[in-house]
Amino acid sequence: MNKNLGVKISDNAGFCFGVKRAIDLVEKTLNEQSKVYTLGPIIHNPQEVKRLEEKGVKILKDIDRVKSGCIVLRTHGVSLELRNRLEKDKAISVIDATCPFVKKAQDIVKNLSSQETTIVIVGEKSHPEVEALVSYGEGKCVVVGNPKEAVEFNGVGDLSIVSQTTQTPQNFNAIVEILKDEFKVTIYNTICKATLERQEAAEKLAKKVDLMLVIGGKNSGNTTRLAEICKAQTETYHIETVDEIDNKWFKNFEIIGLTAGASTPDSIIKSVERRVREILECYGKRYF
Ligand code: SF4
Structure with missing residues (x-):
């Protein structure tokens, strides 16, 4: 059995420290408050944002319609004007999930x-x-x-x-x-260090595999850059979920690499990994 064949997952793929902290803060706030808002999506991953919406988070386009409740500020931070305005508004409480970096x-x-x-x-x-x-x-x-x-x-x-x-x-x-x-x-x-580590690990893996899948929001800057880095090394597809996978991509390849942006949940990475393994097996490739 050739142990080099199969699916390889890049080191540091998925949630970084800042995103994990933000999601934890939102979940904690949902347990403590009845009205929880984020201004725009809390992170750049549509599937994770939808999951939080289903748990009760409301996404605002602007803060003018909100008279009370709690706003969790996104990992990317907000403008100085908005921060000053929120500080003055005593009816709205603020949880700051801006990443420390x-x-x-x-x-x-x-x-x-x-x-x-x-x-x-x-x-x-x-x-x-x-x-x-x-x-x-x-x-x-x-x-x-x-x-x-x-x-x-x-x-x-x-x-x-x-x-x-x-x-x-x-x-x-x-x-x-x-x-x-x-x-x-x-x-x-x-x-940030988390970004660098992800990029270096993705590049290293991309050099060794036939094809890379980069998983994460199409609106995520760090995922898009991971895809650019991998594309410079090997055939690469940027996908958000398992549904975008086309079986034909893998027909002529045997070593598939996976990496994911800093805002991609583990559950999505795992579902992509499962699907790719199934496809490789369908093509009769022996591996693991
Ligand atoms: S700055 Fe780095 S650690 Fe913070 S949210 Fe962005 S990628 Fe994550």
Whole structure:
């Protein structure tokens, strides 16, 4: 029997510390309060968010309609304006599930906002974490998403460079190198360790397998980047659930790798693993 055949799961696949903490806080709040809200989805995984909705969490588009109850703030954090507004509203209680690593990046940007510097945020402009980070910069932030935008950047003065927590070191470093050529820069690498560990483990596994499945929300930045990293190494599909799997993908392959974003629950990873093993068996592949 060849032990190299079969399904391999990447180290660190699935829930990170920050997401686990947020889900625990929501579940605890549901046990203690009758009206529990989140502003937007608490994490970027539609299936897990639906599970929490079924347990009673209501997702708000804006806070204006809520007069009382408890709002749990999402892992990616909220804008400074909203935080200040919620602090003043005594009828609504707030549970802050902002990930401590995101909070650290927000604190750095807030401190920099009172200094003579332009704050460059390396990240995706429309991602909630980046939008919130920008708000802490009090008008001093510019978002740079990729090396092309770094080349086109035409600011003045010294730069302080901060990262969205889920960026790849490759993108962050490439942007830093370009900006360093023209500006005096101070670097604040706020990429979180959980993200790095996942990316490194996924890349290592992708180099050894025939095909990678990356499981997680299509709206999840860290899952999308895992898929990009794996795609650079081998054939890769980004799926949210087992339902998106196409049997034909596996026909000519024998070693399948699985990884999952930081907001993907274990139950979904397990169901994908089961399904892939069944498909491999159907194709008569002997493994395990
Ligand atoms: S990926 Fe990192 S920053 Fe994001 S929630 Fe998880 S631990 Fe926090």
